[in-house]
Amino acid sequence: MKTLGRSALRRLSGTVALGAALWGASCTAPAIGERTPNAVVTPPVSAAPTTKLSPAHQPAPLSYDEALARGREIVDVWKKDAEPSGSKVTAWAAGAGIGEGEIVRVLVGLTRPCLNAATEDVPECKKLFDSGTESEDKAIVEVLAPLLGELGDPSPHGSETFTILGRLDARGLWRGEQAIGRLLERRKTGGGTCAPPTAEEIANARASLDDFAVIVSKPRKNGGPKAEDAVEARAPTAAELDDLAYFRAAVGASGAEVGTAKEDSASKPLVEGDPVATERARLYEAVKAARNSGDFEAHLRAGKAYLEAFGYPAPMRLAEERDRRWGGLGVSFVMRDVAMSAEILGRFDLAEDIYRRAAYRGGFCGTSWASYRDYQIRGLIRTAEVRRGCRAAVAERLFSVGRDRDHRFDTAELASKGFDVARLYRGAMLTAGRDMDSEALRKVLAASPLGGRAVARLEREGSEDWARRVRAVGGFVSTAGAAGVDSVLAFADKSVPAVRAEAIGALGYLLEDRGTDVCGRMGWGVYHGSQEREVKTIMNKCDTRLGAARMDEIAKKVASHADDTSPAVREAVAKALGNMGRSSSRPVLNKLARDTFENGGTTCINYGTPQEKCEPTRQVRFAARTALERLQQTETERKTPPQR
Structure with missing residues (x-):
C-alpha cells in the first residue's frame, strides 16, 4: 500500500481547514522553462548500466510532447536496467548518459501547465498529483523526481533542481518532497564529528547520578498478581549506574524533544474580523505565493514574518490559530515548510530550531501526526548533525523513525561509529516509568531511600523520562x-x-x-x-x-x-x-x-x-x-x- 507523503497529507488536510487564511497567491509565479538549466553534474562512476541512451536534446526548453517522449525513453531504460534506486542511481545515470539538467528539463516540460497555474486545484495539476488518477505523464514524473534526489546538486542556496522539486512539492507531489529530503540527506554525509562517549565523559556522568532513582513495581505479595498502582523508587545498582552513565554521556548534547516546546498558554482564540487575523491572512498569502514560485529566499522571509506574527522566536500564541486540520494547526504546517527552506539555504541553526519547535499535534483527531513527527525528526537529524556531529542527535536516532528501510535515520550510523547501541537502550530503560503525572512521580520519589535528594533532582532536571522519548x-x-x-x-x-x-x-x-x-x-x-x-x-x-x-x-x-x-x-x-x-x-x-x-x-x-x-x-x-x-x-x- 502506498504511503502518502507530507505533501499529499497537507493537501488532504487543507480541504478540511477551519478558519483558514486566504489561499490565493498575491503574485504570479514566473513561467517555468524560460531559464537554461544548470550544467549537468556527473558524479564519479563505479559501474555502468546495460543500456546506453542516445544523446540528450539540445538544452532548450522542451515542449510537453518532447518532454513526454524523452521521459518515456528514460523510464523505459530505467525499467530495462532493473529500476536502480538509491546509491545505484549515480552509476546507472552516468553510464546511460542521463544527467541532472536533462531530468529537470523533462520535468519542467511535463509539469509546466500545472506550475504556471495560479492554484494547484486545476485539472493540469490534479491529473499529475491526485491519488485517484492514472496517466503516462504522472507515471514518468513519479520516476524522475526520485532520480533527481540522487543526481541533483545538494549544495546550499538552492538550484534549478531544488526549485522544480519545491514547486512540485508545493502542489502536492509527495515524491517531490521525498526527493528534496534525499538531496538534503546527501548533503549531510560527512558533516560534523561522531564518536562514542569517552571514559572521562562516562565518569563525569556517573558522578552526577548519585541522586537518581529508578521507578519499579513493588514485589508481588504472597506470589499473587501485581497491583496496578504498586510503584516505588530505588537507587540504581552499580551495573545499572554504569549503563545509565553511558547513556547520559551520549545524549548530553541533545536539545529539547521534538514538538514539546512550551508555548504561550495564556493566549485566546481570535474573533472573526480581528485586525491581527486579517494581517496574518495577508502574510499567509505571501508565504503561499513564495512557496509556489520555488523562491526559497522569499519563502523564508515571508515565513519568518508569519511566524513572528504568532510571537516567534518567543513562546508562540498558538491558541490564536483558527486554522485546525488533520495533522495539526495551520501554523505548524508553515513551520515545517519554513524549516525546509532554511535547510535548503544552509540556515541550519534556524532550521534545527523550527524542526524541533513545531507542534505535530493540536489539530483534529487522527493518525497523521506520527508522519509529521517523523518528518521533523528527520529534518532535525540532518541539520543538527551537519552543524554539531552525531552527538547532537543521538536521542533522535535512538527514537528510530518509521519506514526507514535504508537505515538513514536510525542507529546504524551510531553503531558504525563504535557506539554500543544495545547499552544505550539499556541505560535509557532505567528511566522507564518516569512519564507519570508529575505530582505522582514526586510522591514516589519522596518515599524512596533517596527522598529529598531525588525530589530536588526532579525539580532541577525534570522528569528525565528518556525511555519514552527514545x-x-x-x-x-x-x-x-x-x-x-x-x-x-x-x-x-x-x-x-x-x-x-x-x-x-x-x-x-x-x-x-x-x-x-x-x-x-x-x-x-x-x-x-x-x-x-x-x-x-x-x-x-x-x-x-x-x-x-x-x-x-x-x-x-x-x-x-x-x-x-x-x-x-x-x-x-x-x-x-x-x-x-x-x-x-x-x-x-x-x-x-x-x-x-x-x-x-x-x-x-x-x-x-x-x-x-x-x-x-x-x-x-x-x-x-x-x-x-x-x-x-x-x-x-x-x-x-x-x-x-
Whole structure:
C-alpha cells in the first residue's frame, strides 16, 4: 500500500481547514522553462548500466510532447536496467548518459501547465498529483523526481533542481518532497564529528547520578498478581549506574524533544474580523505565493514574518490559530515548510530550531501526526548533525523513525561509529516509568531511600523520562534480539504496568511465528510499528529463529503475567502469545478470552447485516479471541509439508 507523503497529507488536510487564511497567491509565479538549466553534474562512476541512451536534446526548453517522449525513453531504460534506486542511481545515470539538467528539463516540460497555474486545484495539476488518477505523464514524473534526489546538486542556496522539486512539492507531489529530503540527506554525509562517549565523559556522568532513582513495581505479595498502582523508587545498582552513565554521556548534547516546546498558554482564540487575523491572512498569502514560485529566499522571509506574527522566536500564541486540520494547526504546517527552506539555504541553526519547535499535534483527531513527527525528526537529524556531529542527535536516532528501510535515520550510523547501541537502550530503560503525572512521580520519589535528594533532582532536571522519548524498550528488543530476551523478561517483571505491557508486546513482535518452515521455504518479512517503535521478527529466517523448546519456555514466562491486575498487561499478554503461536499457550488464551474487564462502549461484528452482534467492549477478551484464531492458523501452517 502506498504511503502518502507530507505533501499529499497537507493537501488532504487543507480541504478540511477551519478558519483558514486566504489561499490565493498575491503574485504570479514566473513561467517555468524560460531559464537554461544548470550544467549537468556527473558524479564519479563505479559501474555502468546495460543500456546506453542516445544523446540528450539540445538544452532548450522542451515542449510537453518532447518532454513526454524523452521521459518515456528514460523510464523505459530505467525499467530495462532493473529500476536502480538509491546509491545505484549515480552509476546507472552516468553510464546511460542521463544527467541532472536533462531530468529537470523533462520535468519542467511535463509539469509546466500545472506550475504556471495560479492554484494547484486545476485539472493540469490534479491529473499529475491526485491519488485517484492514472496517466503516462504522472507515471514518468513519479520516476524522475526520485532520480533527481540522487543526481541533483545538494549544495546550499538552492538550484534549478531544488526549485522544480519545491514547486512540485508545493502542489502536492509527495515524491517531490521525498526527493528534496534525499538531496538534503546527501548533503549531510560527512558533516560534523561522531564518536562514542569517552571514559572521562562516562565518569563525569556517573558522578552526577548519585541522586537518581529508578521507578519499579513493588514485589508481588504472597506470589499473587501485581497491583496496578504498586510503584516505588530505588537507587540504581552499580551495573545499572554504569549503563545509565553511558547513556547520559551520549545524549548530553541533545536539545529539547521534538514538538514539546512550551508555548504561550495564556493566549485566546481570535474573533472573526480581528485586525491581527486579517494581517496574518495577508502574510499567509505571501508565504503561499513564495512557496509556489520555488523562491526559497522569499519563502523564508515571508515565513519568518508569519511566524513572528504568532510571537516567534518567543513562546508562540498558538491558541490564536483558527486554522485546525488533520495533522495539526495551520501554523505548524508553515513551520515545517519554513524549516525546509532554511535547510535548503544552509540556515541550519534556524532550521534545527523550527524542526524541533513545531507542534505535530493540536489539530483534529487522527493518525497523521506520527508522519509529521517523523518528518521533523528527520529534518532535525540532518541539520543538527551537519552543524554539531552525531552527538547532537543521538536521542533522535535512538527514537528510530518509521519506514526507514535504508537505515538513514536510525542507529546504524551510531553503531558504525563504535557506539554500543544495545547499552544505550539499556541505560535509557532505567528511566522507564518516569512519564507519570508529575505530582505522582514526586510522591514516589519522596518515599524512596533517596527522598529529598531525588525530589530536588526532579525539580532541577525534570522528569528525565528518556525511555519514552527514545522508545527504549522496543529499541532494545529490536537491537539485542534473541540475546536480550531474558533481560527483557526480567525487566518486564519489575516494571510499572504500562512499561510491562510495552515490553511484553515488543517481545511478541520479535518472536512472531507464523508456523512456516522458513528453513525449507521462503520466510516472511514483518515490521511492526507506525506510532510505536518498529520491531522486526527473528522467526522468519532459519539462522535466527528460536527452537520449539526455547519458545515454549519464553511463552510460559509471558503467560505468567496473565493474572496481572492491569488490563493493558493482560491484553499485551494475549497479543504476544497469539504472535508467538505456541500450542502450549492455548489454556491461558482460553482463560483470557473470558476476561470480564470492560473498556466502556460497545463493539459490534457483522455490522449492518442480519448476523450483526454487539456486546460491551472488552479489549482483553477481544485480543485473546484474535490470538486464538491466529494460533489456529499457525498450527495449520505448521502441519503443511515443507517445500524444499
